[in-house]
Amino acid sequence: MNTTRLCRAIFGLALLGLASHGRAENIGSVDTAFQLLGPDHKVVVEVFDDPRVAGVSCYLSRAKTGGFKGAIGLAEDKAESSVACRQVGPLRFNGVLPQQEEVFSERASIFFKHVRVVRMVDVKRNALVYLVYSDRLIDGSPKNSVTAVPVPAEQPIPTKRK
DSSP states (O other), rough: OOHHHHHHHHHHHHHHHOOOOOEEEEEEEEEEEESSSSSSSEEEEEEOOTTEEEEEEEEEEEOOHHHHHHHHHHOOOOOOOEEEEEEEEEEEESSOOOOOEEEEEEESSSEEEEEEEEEEETTTEEEEEEEEEOOOOOOOOOOOOEEEEETTTTTTOOOOOO
């Protein structure tokens, strides 16, 4: 193997490492478009647990770009995603929650684009609200999805008051 091929292989593996899934666990995916070279375009479903609220899991679906660029981590995923958070066990709060906090972030391209999930506390209704959106360093997308997890009235959410 010559030096150029070796450098390309190392660069490709490094890019794949940058595109890793962080804290989310892959549940499954469906193909949406065939690609002759590289993986197909698809919609993936992942799950992550709220790091500060035990008993809440969030299911995230989003587009993943395939093809050659997608295979080596150079493709930019579409800013289309959806989130559904559910109570999956007894609710336990890990300390006082801020009014708004990012609970998940993952790269959607190698160049400054992320899919983010933010938790907000609706004190009046005693609910946790989760918003998913995509941002870019310069120009984000208004496409978003929201879901809420009601908390029983007898279990107030410990939150920081403004």
